[in-house]
Every structure is written in C-alpha cells, then in structure tokens.
Amino acid sequence: MKKILSIDQGTTSSRAIVFSDTGDVLHTAQRELKLGYPQSGWVEQNPDDIIADTLWCVEECLKHHPDIVAMGITNQRETTILWDKDTGKAVYNAIVWQDRRTAEYCASLKTNEAMVRGKTGLLLDPYFSATKINWVLKNVAGARQAAEAGQLLFGTVDSFLLWHLTGGQVHATDMTNASRTMLFNIHTLQWDDDLLALFDIPKSLLPEVKENVADFGTYKNIPITGMAGDQQAALIGQGCVTAGMIKSTYGTGCFALMNIGTEPKISEHKLLTSIGYVVNGKRAYVLEGSIFVAGAAIQWLRDEMEFFVSAAESEALANSVSDTNGVYFVPAFTGLGAPYWNPEVRGALFGLTRGTTKAHITRAALEAQAYQTCDLMGAMIADSGVTPSVMRVDGGLVQNNLMAQFLSDMLDMQVDIPKSVETTALGAAYLAGMGVGIFAGLDDVASKWTKEKSFSSTMSNEKRDQSYDEWKKAVGRLL
DSSP states (O other): OOEEEEEEOOOEEEEEEOOOOTSSSOOOEEEEOOOOOOSTTEEEEHHHHHHHHHHHHHHHHHHHHOEEEEEEEEOOOSSSSEEETTOOOOOOOOHHHHHHTTTTHHHHHGGGGHHHHHHHHHHSTTTTTHHHHHHHHHHSHHHHHHHTTEEEEEOOOHHHHHHHHTTTOOOEHHHHHTTEEEEEHHHHHHHHHHHHHHTTTOOOOOOEEEEEEEEEEETTTEEEEEEHHHHHHHHHHHTOOTTOEEEEEEEESEEEEEEEESSSOSSSSSEEEEEEEEEEEEEEEEEEEEOOOOOHHHHHHHTTTOSSSSHHHHHHHHHHHSTTTTEEEOOTTTBBOOTOOBBTOOOOSSSSTTOOOOOHHHHHHHHHHHHHHHHHHHHHHHHHOOOSEEEEEEEEEGHHHHHHHHHHHTTTTTEEEESSSSSHHHHHHHHHHHHTTTSSOOOHHHHOOOOOEOOOOOOOOHHHHHHHHHHHHHHTTTT
C-alpha cells in the first residue's frame, strides 16, 4: 500500500488526511480555524494560525503514518495573504474570500468589467484576490513601498502554505488557484499585465504558476506533487472529468461546478468561468456558481442563535415540523453571490409569525440551500445548453438527509452522494498520486468513484414552482 497525505486548508478548519492508494481514509487530524469580523462585511483570519494548525495536522498524520510517498494541497480559494519574503511574516491578516471591504473600489472600476471578464472569466467583485491585494498595499503602512522594492510576496493560502512547507524555497501556485485571483488570463494561462496595471499590483509579488500535477518542492523529503483550489479538487475527487458533468459542494459556502470541456465560455448569466484543471498539458474549464453562505447558516444557528449544540442536530429539529410554516431564510450574511452578485445585501427572514419556532427557521435554513442551487442551475443550463440528469454532491451539509432530499425535489434531478465524503482532500491526493505514478491519470481516478446513496425527486411540479416563486419573491425584496 502506498500512502498519500492531503492537506485541506479550509475556511473553518485546517486538516490533514492520509489516504491509501485505493482512496480509503487511514488517518485524519483537524483543528478549527477562527474567523474575525473587525467591521461589517469584513472577514479575516490569523495567518500564523493557518500555518501552525496546518503543520500540527501534518505532523500528527506523520506520527501515525511516517511512510508517506507524496503530498497534495487543497485550499480555500481567493483568501489573500501578503508576507515578507525574508521572514515569512504576513504584513496583515489573511483577508478571507467572503470579505466585502472592496465593494466600493470594485464599483469604481465598473467601466473595466468587460476587459476583466473577457480575460479572467470572473466578475468584478470583492470576492477575488486582486482588489484585496490592492487594499493591503493602500492601507497597511509600508506595504506599498516594500512591494515596490520586491520585498513582499502575495499568495492565496496554497502559496502561503507551500512557501512555509518548503522553508521559503518555493513561491508557486497552480492554475486553478491562479484563475481565481482576477489577475490571471485563462486563455493564455499567464499573469496578465493589463490586469496588474488596472489593480496597481507589482508583478514581483506573484507566485510561479504550475499545472495541477507538478513538482511543488518537498516537505521533509516528501515530494509535494499535487495542488488545486478546493472546488476544483472536489471536481476531480467526484470524478467529473467529462464535459457536462456537475458537482456541488455544500461546505461553508456552496459551489456548483460544471465541466464544460477544453474551451472557455464566458457566462451570459453571471456565472464564473474558471480553470477546472490542467494536467499533462490537457486543460478543462468549468462554469461555476458561487453561494457565499451554505453550512455557515447552520453554524450561525448553532453558535449565535444557540438553536442546537451540534450541527448534526439540525436535521432532527427541522424534521420535527412538516414545513417551514411560510418562513423563507435568505442567508446573505456577506452579500449575494451568483447569479445576483450584490455585495450590499444582508441576510433576512421572511414570513415570521407568532407561530414561528426555531424548528421552522432551521428547516428554512436547510431549504435555502436548494433554492440557492436552483438559482445557479437555471443560469448554468442557460449558459451551457446542457441539462444534467445527475448532480454529484459533497460537503458536510449533504449528510443531512432532509437537505439532500429537498435539493433533489427542487432541482427535479437525481442527487448522488459518493462513498467517500472527503472528495476535496481526495482530489488533492489523486493529483499528488498522479505526480508519483500511483495513478495513471484523470480517467483512472474518475473510475474509482463509487456511490453511497441517491435521492430522487418526489415533489409535484406545482409544489416545486410555487415554492420557488416564493423564494424569488423573498430575494427580490432584498435587491
């Protein structure tokens, strides 16, 4: 048996998982990661915690499995860190992908949106790294001067981890993470000088961009041979390597990706076009719909509202009522993502009465995930001309059977849950394994996908249409 260690650095936790060469989980180490909210719409993390927690998880795994043959990295995307290239110390907190502080700056650049969209496949939005870098250079004392002098480095979390894992020897990223910075041209596969000029960012900050399977250096003589942003890693872990296949991940946020093949298509319905993967020169693009709050809504009910002690209890609570009693929950805590892209909107509950209970609100929070996915799917089908019959889903929320069934009902589509729930980390492990010859390629890893369970729609068209119309009315009141 050959063993692969996968680092999965996410928004709410840092983890390391040891996989066998058959994709089985052998060991997991995890630490929760705190988010800070210094102002309304601002979301930050401590970069030192990201490094310390990740290294702790890696070392825990190596204690139990010292015979690791390769390492892969997957990460929360767009989260932005600038650090001193001599000390490795960040000049400011990590600005998390959910952060909306640059909304006004993005609005001031709207005349450039067509150029940005054409080159990057992205909308001009605070979500992406470019405006976050600009904010740090403008607002952190000495940062602009240090950057101009070539003293600072920028990276998304993958780059920051890699730099530290390799002892400051490797400053690199992969194609998928680069494609989410709003600085990378998805046609030429290069950093783009026009975009760097627009956002006033020195090129010396940027990491080298590599394919998803590459030599990313070593950690304690273990080769790091695979890297991908979390959603693209999940695409690979779910075996969606054929055009037309779709996966949706329900973690902190929700991210639906459709493989659209070897040619990029810029969305006409406010979806994002990104690089799905580049392996051995073969590239695939994806259409992506991004929802900022999915599992985070359940965490909010648990931690701030104290409706239950553990997220797993949400299913029983929601099942204690037969419906939401007319309650609709729009969880726009940090604005609305696709297909609305409104950073100013905030979360809201509609239809509250004296008869509303925490069970109704919890059920509404779970049902909101299906409604938000319906918003995405309508746009995705319109852009691609493809109506998938099956959606492969993963993430913590899909363990909630009520949510998974309602998702199938609202999409009127089969929803498949894989045997391995760790699809994101598994995707990074597959990439790393390809790098050392354990797996022959993408088709090889896709053939290993196995289904644990399926959900099929049991809802009438009339009920589906009525429910979705009420959701759209609720969202419409916020726009």
